[in-house]
Amino acid sequence: MADSRESDSRKLLGRLRDVMADRTAGQERLDRITALIADSMGTEVCSIYLFRDTETLELCATEGLKAEAVHQTRMRLGEGLVGRVAANSKIINTPDAPMERGFRYMPETGEEIYSSFLGLPIQRLGETLGVLVVQSKAAREYSSDEVYALEVVAMVLAEMAELGAFVGEGAALRARHQEPVLIRGTVGQEGSAEGHVWLHEPRVVVTNLISDDPVGELARLSEAVDTLRVSVDQMLEGAQDGDGEQLKVLETYRMFANSKGWMRRMEEDIANGLSAEAAVEKEQSTARARMARATDPYLRERLYDLDDLSNRLLRILTGQGRETGAEIPADPVLIARNIGPAELLDYGRSLKAIVLEEGSVGSHAAIVARALAIPLVIHAGRITTEALNGDQIMVDGDQGVVHLRPDETVASAFRDKMAMQAEAQERYASIREVDCVSKCGARVNLFMNAGLMADLPSLEGSGAEGVGLFRTELQFLVRSQMPRRGELSALYARVLDSAQGKPVVFRTLDIGSDKVLPYMKKIDEPNPALGWRAIRVGLDKPGVMRMQLQALIRAACGRELSIMFPFVAQYDEYRAARAEVDKALAREERLGHTLPEKLEVGAMLETPSLAYAPMKFFEEVDFISIGGNDLKQFFFAADRENELVRRRYDTLNVSFLSFIERIVERCNIAGTPLSFCGEDAGRPIEALCLAAMGLRSLSMRPASIGPVKSLLMRSDLGQVRKQIHDARHRGDQSVRPALMRWLAEEGS
Structure with missing residues (x-):
């Protein structure tokens, strides 16, 4: 048979x-x-x-x-x-x-x-x-x-x-890869850009599908698989002293590379008339189809491993390596299924935009994209199969939309939008050096978020009054091993030097959830966002926290220093973290190192529980920053990674603004400085409402400072507050519709 x-x-x-x-x-x-x-x-x-x-x-x-x-x-x-x-x-x-x-x-x-x-x-x-x-x-x-x-x-x-x-x-x-394609994804980082496609991993093109020389094709396959096995063994040898999780992945690679069943199925396909490349692709297609149906995360990961291994084998067979001879365009838009932070940093600021099939709003890639102020769209289905190197592409990071090979009508409308944004930025430049004071005389301080040295030039150009949040985890995420204290100290010192006396708030290591260090053992948790992360990791494993605190104190070298602990859910966590700061200060003093001229230790309020902490917490903490992204998802019980629910709940929901108002009141009673940090701080309408609720310090991406300042300076916060109170009195769910009508009437 x-x-x-x-x-x-x-x-x-x-x-x-x-x-x-x-x-x-x-x-x-x-x-x-x-x-x-x-x-x-x-x-x-x-x-x-x-x-x-x-x-x-x-x-x-x-x-x-x-x-x-x-x-x-x-x-x-x-x-x-x-x-x-x-x-x-x-x-x-x-x-x-x-x-x-x-x-x-x-x-x-x-x-x-x-x-x-x-x-x-x-x-x-x-x-x-x-x-x-x-x-x-x-x-x-x-x-x-x-x-x-x-x-x-x-x-x-x-x-x-x-x-x-x-x-x-x-x-x-119609010809594939020639027609216009509209792909809807999810906003990872706002901004718009036009450019040409650069595939992170160009697709292997198989042109010789059928062969009448099965003996020759079997020999080619055998030779390619031997080469593949040697390369996997070499990767394993090089990783023996590294992370156990990486070793496990490579062991899985080796298991697949030596799988007799995988090899037998490909040999059967060749015997039935396919070329070696076509046989590999047939097996890869089967794995991809299973991957699409797999609900078990472990099985999906293993299928991804097999998929990657098949790609490696195809490159060996076709000679189409990652270096295809194509030149990166002058205006590259990076397309990938997913990408690690180190690989993304290798591209640097040359990228106009990034589009990923996978990813998440809190992933390493998203963090780096925000730090580099590069528009990012994630969950862009089919983009790696639809796009070819050199294709024209327009990325609307504000809406999470990608126009691939757009027709002239779409391209013209997109360019008009970009021109309007550029014109607005020019107008904002005229108020860069002006204090942000509303029509009613309220002073609002506008800070920028940062995470890389490359961000610091924006401090002057954006008109920011300082860095309200410096994310320290990026230096940990982009390395293959734990950074040394001396390296961190030198980096933090350069950050303070670049700030030229403007305040910088350093957030201690915020890992866990979707930010997993490549050299630390990954913990499988049913709900990582509510799991072992941020301050919880720091207190349970204090060695890294102590090293980072020492590096920050040494970097300050007699200057003012602000340290903020992430994801504090209760007063005792803050007290324990503050005790670690005091121990680090005492140790540095014993060693004869210069202590900061002034030290402030704050906490990020990202859970509703901390809003109801004992009043003693509000009196003891030096400052509080509301982490709006996490606080909103916990307040509404809506996972911000879940497209089915994340858009259902509005920041301008009357309940959420009332909750913000309650936090402002408690901080005012205690005399504790309060700021708001998160994506909503950089959205003009949301920022206006936050200021109307009493917040006088907002931290956002540098490009948002101009639009936010412009609207705040044209507005009377007392009148905005009245709109919010009226909406609450009417029983409105959100203040947005009424506020937008009022702003239109006011001409703001």
Whole structure:
């Protein structure tokens, strides 16, 4: 039976090669393919359906159904048996199609006389491009050998579609990678940019799909796998003294690289007519399809490992390494599935924008993008498969939208928006050196957030009065091992030097949740955002905290120093952290080091619990900064990483503003300085309401200072506060609609 399968699939692939080599037009080529598949399989019908858009399939070629139905018959994703195959990426093999769940009769095709149905997804690397169908009048279930032969053919069809072999009539036969594409993602970092695509990992293009020399292809595969195994062994040797988690990943790599089952399946595919590269890609597509359905995080991680290993093997076979010879464009927009902070920093500020298929709003990449003030869109589905190096791309980080190969109308509108933003920034430059004082005489201090030395030049250019938040974790995240105290001390000293006397608030190490150090053991937690993170890690493992405190004290070298502890949830945590500061001061004094001229120790209020801490906490702490991003998600019980809920809750919700007002009142009673740090501080309308609630210090990204200052200086905070109180009295859920109407009437 195995010999029969081999001869059938090899014969079919051989005939397909002839069609591929032919220079006929796309439609004629498709017609010939359906005819030869039907003939080779001994079926009355063979049809090819391709996606015309993300939700609609179109009949593009058929042998056996009515010819006039081609390019006319369409169905939605999930509709009918064909739609089910596309939606689930699963084969349907039934002897009685009309009795199958979800069957939909398409009268214009004349398919009512055919009973048996076999439908397979046409997919490449987990992306479904269409559906291949064979049908017969006789009621029968197709054999496993026939299914296998068609699986191989479907994979070759996917590659041909990807390479533009079927370009022709019909919406589904437009040239891939030439049409405009709109992709909606999630805002990772605000800002807009236009540029050209630079793929972090260019896709390997497989052009030789079919081979009639299985012996030669098996030898090529064997040699490439040997090279792969050697490279994995070398990586393992180099990591023996490193992190245990990294060792585990590499051990998994080695397990896959030495997997007999993986090798056997690829050898079988080669024996059945595929080239070595096509055999690797077929296995990779299977892994990607499983990955899309996997709900177990551990299994998904292992499938990612196998996917990465397949990419390495393809690069060895094709010689298409990461260095493809392409030159990075002058205006690069980086496209990647995901990327680590160190790799992102290697690109530096040369990037115009970043677009990721994965990532999170609190990921390492997002932190670095914010530090570099580079627009970032995450969760941009299909971007790595849709984009090619050099494609024109426009990234709207304010809306989380990506325009790939935009038409002139979209491009023109996008450029108009960017021009308006640039014009506004020029207007803001005129008030850069002016104090931020509202129409009612309230003084509001505007600070900037930072995390890298590269941020500090913005201190002068933005008009910021200081650094309200310096994130110290970036120096830990971008390294492969724990930084030394001397290195940190030198860095913190350079930060203070660059600030030229303006205040800088250093937040101690904020790790955990989605910020995991590469050289520390990862803790699996059911809900990391509510787990072992920030101050909790510092108090449980005080060695790193003590080292960082010593580095900060030495960096100050007699200057003023402000230290802030993140994610303090109760008074005792602050007291324990403050005790560590006192111990560090005493130790440095014993060693004869110069102590800071003035030291202030504060806490970030990011949990509702701390707002209700004993009054003694508010009296004892030197200052408090509201961490708006975390506080909002805990206040509304809405995970800011969850797209289903994160947009449901508004910062201008009357309940949330009332809660902010309560915090302001407690700080005023205790005489404790209070600031607000987070994305909302940099949004003019939100900043206006926060100031109206009594906040007199806001910290934001440098580019937001101009717009926020401009609106605050044109506004009467007493009148804004009245709008908020009126909305509360009416029982409004959010003050936003009423406030926007009032601002429009006022001409603000």
